[in-house]
Amino acid sequence: MTQRLIDQIISELQKNKFVAKAESDNRGYVEVNRDQITDVATTLKNLGFDHVKSVTGIDFPDQHKIQIIYHISSYENLELAKIIFAIRTYVTYEDPKIKSLTGIWDSAWTGERETYEMLGVVFDGHPDLKRLFLPEDFEGVYPLRKDFKIKLEGLFVDKS
Amino acid sequence: MEVDVVPIEGGELNVGPQHPGSGHMRILVKLNGDIVESCDLDVGYVHRAVEKLGENRNYMHLIPLVERPAILDSIHMNMGYVMAVEKIINVDVPERALYLRSFAAEINRIASHLYGLGILGIFIGHSTAFMWGFGDREVWVQILEALTGARVTNSYIIPGGVRRDLTPTIIEMTQKAITYTRKKIEDWRKIFVKNPTIIDRLQNVGVMNKEQAISWGAVGPNLRASGVYYDVRKVEPYAAYSRLDFDIPVYKEGDGYARTLVRFEEMEQSMRILEQIIKDIPAGPILSERFLRQIPPIRMKKWVQGQGRIVLPGYYASFRPPRGEAVTRVEAGRGELLYYVVSDGSPKPYRLRMITPSYRLINVFKNLCKGARYADVVSIYGSLDYFPPEADR
Numbered sequence: 001m002t003q004r005l006i007d008q009i010i011s012e013l014q015k016n017k018f019v020a021k022a023e024s025d026n027r028g029y030v031e032v033n034r035d036q037i038t039d040v041a042t043t044l045k046n047l048g049f050d051h052v053k054s055v056t057g058i059d060f061p062d063q064h065k066i067q068i069i070y071h072i073s074s075y076e077n078l079e080l081a082k083i084i085f086a087i088r089t090y091v092t093y094e095d096p097k098i099k100s101l102t103g104i105w106d107s108a109w110t111g112e113r114e115t116y117e118m119l120g121v122v123f124d125g126h127p128d129l130k131r132l133f134l135p136e137d138f139e140g141v142y143p144l145r146k147d148f149k150i151k152l153e154g155l156f157v158d159k160s
Numbered sequence: 161m162e163v164d165v166v167p168i169e170g171g172e173l174n175v176g177p178q179h180p181g182s183g184h185m186r187i188l189v190k191l192n193g194d195i196v197e198s199c200d201l202d203v204g205y206v207h208r209a210v211e212k213l214g215e216n217r218n219y220m221h222l223i224p225l226v227e228r229p230a231i232l233d234s235i236h237m238n239m240g241y242v243m244a245v246e247k248i249i250n251v252d253v254p255e256r257a258l259y260l261r262s263f264a265a266e267i268n269r270i271a272s273h274l275y276g277l278g279i280l281g282i283f284i285g286h287s288t289a290f291m292w293g294f295g296d297r298e299v300w301v302q303i304l305e306a307l308t309g310a311r312v313t314n315s316y317i318i319p320g321g322v323r324r325d326l327t328p329t330i331i332e333m334t335q336k337a338i339t340y341t342r343k344k345i346e347d348w349r350k351i352f353v354k355n356p357t358i359i360d361r362l363q364n365v366g367v368m369n370k371e372q373a374i375s376w377g378a379v380g381p382n383l384r385a386s387g388v389y390y391d392v393r394k395v396e397p398y399a400a401y402s403r404l405d406f407d408i409p410v411y412k413e414g415d416g417y418a419r420t421l422v423r424f425e426e427m428e429q430s431m432r433i434l435e436q437i438i439k440d441i442p443a444g445p446i447l448s449e450r451f452l453r454q455i456p457p458i459r460m461k462k463w464v465q466g467q468g469r470i471v472l473p474g475y476y477a478s479f480r481p482p483r484g485e486a487v488t489r490v491e492a493g494r495g496e497l498l499y500y501v502v503s504d505g506s507p508k509p510y511r512l513r514m515i516t517p518s519y520r521l522i523n524v525f526k527n528l529c530k531g532a533r534y535a536d537v538v539s540i541y542g543s544l545d546y547f548p549p550e551a552d553r
Contacts, residue, residue: 026396027487051377053489053498054515071487071500075374075388081395084487107377109523111515118211132522133204133552143212150216 006083009047016043029086034068034098037089041070041104048077049085052101055111057119061146064093066119070101070108091121100126118144175537177205184548191534199529199537203522206549214512219245220476222512224315229516230550231312232275235261235268235304236492241514242317243398244501247486249319249479251451256444257321261399263437264307264316265490266430267334270341271300272493273423276545280420281352283542284361289352296344299337306330318470320448325468331438338431345424353424362416366528366540369414376524379517380495381422382544386414392491406433416543423545451475478507492517494545518551 006022013020013030018040020030032040053071060067070087074080091098100123101108110132112123117131120142134143141148171191177184186202208229214222226241227234239261246253253261278293301311307330308314308323316323352358368378373386383390391408393401409425411418445452447470454473455464463469485502495517504510521544528540 050374053377053496053520054500054513056500056511056513058502058511069500071498075383075390078389078395081390084489086487105377106375107520107523110519132201133207135204143209146215148212150212 005079009044009083009085012047013040013043016040018043026082027084027086029088031088034089034091037087037101038099038104040087041101044072044085044087045104048074048080050074050076050105052105052108052111053084055108055115057115057121057144059119059145065090066093066096066121068098068115068121070111072105096121097124098122099124102126118142120145173534177202185546185551187529187537189529189534189537194534196529196532196534196537199526201522201526203548204552207552208549210514210553211512214509214514216508218478218507219319219481219509220478222509223318224313226512226514227313227315228549229514229553230272230492230494230518230547232547233268233272233493233550234313235264235316236490236497237516238315238317239265239399240488240490240492240497240499241501242319243488243490244486244499245319245481247488248481248484248501248503251320251448253321253448254445255400255442256325257446257448258400259437259441260322260326260446261317262401262404263326263434263441264304264314264322265399266433266437267300267303267307269493270427270430271297271304273427273545274300276494276547277348277352277420277423280539280542280545283538284358286352286355286358289348292344292348292351296341299340303330303333303337306333318447318472318476320451321446321470323470325446326441327468334434334438338434341427341431345427348424353420359417361536361539362420362543365416365536366532366543367413367415368524368528372527373414373524376527377520378495378524379520380491380493381426382419382521382524383495384409385411385418385422387412392489392496396489398488398490400437404433404436416539419543419545446470480505480507494518494547494550495520514553516550516553518547519553521546522551 006028010020010022018030018032022028030040049072053073056069058067068089071084073084100112112126113132115121116123116129117134123129173189173191175187177186184205188200190197210225213225227237230237274293274297278290281289304314305311308316368386370387373383373388387410389408389410394408406429409422411422451473454475455471459471463471481503483503483505487500489496489498497517498515500513501509502511525544529537532540
């Protein structure tokens with residue numbers, strides 16, 4: 001029986017002592033500490049992953065931390081292109097800093113910039129870290145954190 | 161040809177927003193002579209905050225919301241999201257519904273490409289292309305209207321299937337539309353593609369080679385015009401694409417002209433797909449058995465069997481999917497569209513991430529502008545088929 005491609009990637013990552021797991025034939029993830037993010041990214045780039053599809057931040061207010069997820073895949077290698085691989089890591093509220101991956105994959109440029117302005121995660125080494133989508137006069141907490149509440153217009157019907 | 165660059169002090173130029181050449185985006189260019197030295201983009205003028213609102217609405221209420229960012233390509237936006245939800249609630253879709261999804265998606269792709277070509281035409285001063293693009297698009301929009309009941313924001317695809325069935329009238333309309341568009345594409349080639357002015361404005365403008373396209377993360381027709389054979393419909397087939405026969409046009413040049421040609425050829429491929437679907441669409445239900453059982457018998461007889469319309473069963477009101485997450489991708493008109501939905505077991509998604517094709521083009525556009533002539537910024541913008549609301553979502 002031939003080994004699935006995703007298992008080969010997982011075992012390659014486990015050789016380098018990263019916690020990786022396959023979720024299905026073409027989805028998988030690796031979970032790392034934030035200091036290891038450039039190491040794991042370099043390893044994956046050498047395996048053939050050539051672009052970042054998305055950079056996502058998920059806020060966990062009860063644990064005071066934010067999860068950062070990079071979804072990566074390949075354009076050139078058609079076998080590898082079937083796989084979407086996730087790199088997961090956490091930053092804390094007290095120190096929301098992480099190394100930027102723009103040096104490794106230039107396509108992380110937009111995603112990191114958006115995560116910065118929406119969640120307040122600082123990406124060290126990003127060439128152009130400033131606001132992209134928000135209005136210039138925006139004030140208050142970062143909009144994608146859970147403690148940002150949307151003001152809803154109430155629809156009241158006077159029954160009396 | 162050597163160009164004498166006249167250095168100018170502080171050559172900064174603010175383009176837009178609401179400038180004919182900038183769409184809804186403000187482009188701040190630093191000029192040296194008429195060469196763009198650097199370009200800074202201010203994107204967020206039509207921000208809809210879909211990702212934030214997604215955390216405050218039920219899964220079903222999100223369907224009309226996620227398709228707002230690209231109203232011309234709403235079927236694809238709709239499909240990607242619904243596929244992610246289906247993955248989380250683990251439901252399979254009947255064969256006929258899969259074919260109908262492909263059918264609606266290809267019609268939408270043609271309409272979206274015609275829109276993009278029309279906009280490119282008006283950007284580089286070719287008004288006929290603009291009017292033809294929007295006129296020819298109308299034929300396809302009318303088919304969508306007949307199929308789904310709405311002109312642009314269709315909300316056609318629901319978890320487990322589609323909302324309405326195909327009728328003989330729609331098949332006839334589609335066949336007429338294919339004949340019309342085939343004839344019209346010939347005219348387009350005469351007046352637009354082979355037009356010497358258009359060739360001058362697009363050829364060797366905004367050249368992006370293969371390595372650049374990959375590293376900047378370009379998507380869709382722009383990526384394929386740079387020589388990368390990548391299409392989600394082939395790489396990870398969804399809907400009925402694994403059973404359909406079609407080609408992926410790929411060009412090596414990577415300039416604006418190649419990007420335009422790719423769009424024309426994709427339209428032809430889409431029509432080929434439509435003909436196949438009309439020929440071999442299987443009979444059967446259009447909604448998953450699991451949900452079909454929940455429709456009351458009277459409504460079942462009148463609406464579902466009588467008119468081929470789905471009356472939404474109660475399950476959809478506010479279902480609670482199990483914990484989990486899903487990553488899905490579809491090939492939308494402008495390129496790859498990625499959804500990442502995280503569910504924590506409540507009726508609302510914990511996090512909804514939506515990566516649209518135009519969002520990923522921001523980086524490409526910024527990089528392509530560097531070193532281009534100022535007059536070419538418009539044709540680069542047009543040839544990328546950038547759609548502002550899709551980028552800032």
